[in-house]
Amino acid sequence: MNWEDIKEKVFSEMNFMKSRGFHYRMLLLTGGGIFVDGYNIIIISYGLAGIQKAFHPSAYLLGLIGLSVIIGNLIGALIAGYVVDRLGRKTIFILDLIFFVGFAILSGLVTNAYELLLARILVGLGIGLDYPIATSYLSEFSPVRSRGKYLIMNITFFNIAGVVATPIAYWLLSYGELVAWRYMLMSAAVPAIIVLLARLGTPESPRWLLIKGRKEEAKKVIERVIGKPLNDEAAKLLDSVQITPEHSTYYKELLTKYTRDAIFIGVFYFLFAIAFLGTSIFGPEFESGLHLPGEISSMVFWSLFVVGDIIAILLVDRIGRRPITLIGWGGMTAMMLALIILPKSFTIGLELAFTLFAMFQGIGPASTHMVYSPELFPTRIRATAEGWKQGVGRLGGVLTGVFFPAISLDEKLYIILIASALGFIWSFLLAKETKGKSLEEISERTHVNISNTQLLNKDTTNNFPFNTEHSK
Template sequence: MTTPETGCSTTAAGQALLVRLDRLEPGRPHRRLMFQGGLGYTFDSFDGALMGYALSAVIVIWGITAGTAGWLLSSIFFGYLVGALGAGLLADRFGRRRLMMCALLVFCVFSLLMATSSGTAELFLWRALSGVGIGAETTLIAPYISEFLPARHRGRFVARTVGFLALGYVLAGIAAPLVISPHPETGWRIAAVLAAAPVLLLLWWRKNLPESPRYLIARGRIDEAAHVVEKFERESAVAGHQAAPADEDTPTSGAAARPAAPRERNILGQLAALWQGRTARTTLVLWVLWFILTGVNYGFTSWMPAMLVAAKGFTITKSFVFALVTALAQIPGYYVASALIERMERKWLIAAYATGATLAALGVALAEGQAALLVSSAFLAAFTNGSAAVYYAYTAELYPTAIRTTGMGAASAVGRIGAIAAPITIGYLYQSVGFTNVFLALVGALAVAVAVIVAFGEKTAGRSLEQLEGTTA
């Protein structure tokens, strides 16, 4: 039976751990987490991009119509939606680490089965089921890592982790001409196997991932949280009392140091909590951002190779090379964002990137030559993908620990709805209004995203997760 005295001491112990965690200078264990989480994003984007190229080849080889092709290109996002929402809800109840491991296993199994597909329906099914694993994985990495980091470094570390997505796109751009182009009929199947292989290594490597100490404290598991914090202090070569002292920019008292009280909610209660008090406005803003920015990004990525072949007369190989150049442009997009994220308020940085993407989409729509098309596409890829480095970190900051992965999962799921709708819509729009008008439609959607974040976005930079929890309650 828990006594009042025990409850107070537990709260004090959790409070002390949060202070130590927020004062600890990032060191080797934080960098290791960033690298492990980053490789997860790398393999996820590698699969998404490589299979986008593979499906573009399948569309041509199998003579699939544009409308049906849109559904096939969207197949993975149906799985993303289920995986993101399910993992977010479950990770707030059962822990971040366990769900991340399960997600990798699901992805591996169904990616391998995808290589055996003999028809469009079967390919759609296996691709959607593999997307469940990827959707869960990408949803959990950012909030998981953010819960280990102090306020003054959180945005930069999370942005750099998300920036590993660019590496996967580049590797896919290199692999596609080598694996798919020489023999597209069998090359796309080899690509499916290749996309799954690196995740097996990551699954083994993550056996020793720690559970989030903030999650453990929120669940009342203070001893386990203390073990994680002490391990991080040892590996960073400091004792708890030697961690960086608090200063005016590092709030560690009051709301900043108050652990969330353990509280059981059912699944409907977790979702309902996203729409209570000021959190409702946060949820609405994030859902609009994720729907538009994710939809534009994946709609562009999924359709660009196929549209270059159909509308611009490119060969499959040339369209892959074109896509590789745009993938390379993502790297500066991500890393400029990671350099600016602690210098600018997050909402203004998202607005700046969305504005850049709007102008780039307009450039694609109006481009008359291949050089102008390439430059505009490169900027569009840089801005849409670079914005992800900010809005992933931003979303993970805005929800309290007890519903953080629920909030992240719901926002990511809404983003996947955008990613489902965009390729399907583009498929039908392209048939009826053509290449230019497709990108003019993207311009309008991006302009809405800019207006929403400027008018309603919250400020988060330099504030601890516990302090933000107090302001969004």
């Protein structure tokens, strides 16, 4: 019996149990951080005019301020992936929000544009730390039959943030642009504090504990999740295993051993970031240029995004990850093409295409990128892989924010069309189907270099991080 077989038996009850209150609580705790990120990215787009009046920054500096949270996300995610895989999920799960709250409040108290830029980058860094933790945590606790659903429900919090942030932004603008932007930026501290307090007492991931050799702690967490003692077979197997903690070179292992999957998810998210941030950060410009009703159009856009998420939640564990990914990219391509072709006087058609573009994002890449990144990689580098994906994707967002202000609306539409079409082709060629498989089966067993036959006929003590009579 090899190391992957042992882990599958130890986690079998967690993998195939029905959802319990614990799972819904973990969903709320991980989704809460993503809500805070979405709220931050979306609400600042409504405050840029006030920042312009307050500090008179150059167009370039104002663009950087608009992108500052995304820049911070990029840095934070790349750092956090390594840190979370090395030190564990639990500690950073608390510390990152403490960091975020402090700088969210400070960002509303700044006295010039450069202070604001720095504060917002640090805000983004704090929330960027959260993504690798959230996806790793949730995937490592979720039952196989509903893991895809939970991971998509997790990212749905980002889009719910869009629904919430839009009316709050318009309400705060009623107090005047010169003060409204300060209230907008500081208001993000409120949900962050609520989530932070709720996260206190969260257990460490049992999968991470086990690969670090802390099997007694892992056993206690498993029993807490399943609500009963571990079954006798799994308990005896766990007791008999002498575990040497798994070690990793993190990014080196990710980019050498898991090259194909790392490139797939990085390019996937890079293309999605261009399409998503192009239509969300520059949403007001799209609405103005296409003659759409501002506040109403924004609310419908984000509401249909959530509808797309709901469709993905219902389908991901039934028809699979790959089909809804292709439906999403294909629909995005078709709707963006419609925005280019339809006459600007056809307001109803343009509004329908613009908002359906949001829905297809929710059905496809906006949802499945959150499923693929934790499923394709093993526990020892799962957070590193999510950090890599977020870093590469946010780079796409930064490039979008830098170049989009300098080009026309029609040019923006063509770039998003190309990104959507390339996303479809890329996914058609490389997207895997992971429905119904345990994390060990997807990410661990696929990359084992020694066959089970060999394992049954020779001592593999030097090949795997355990030593037990079952290994002969």
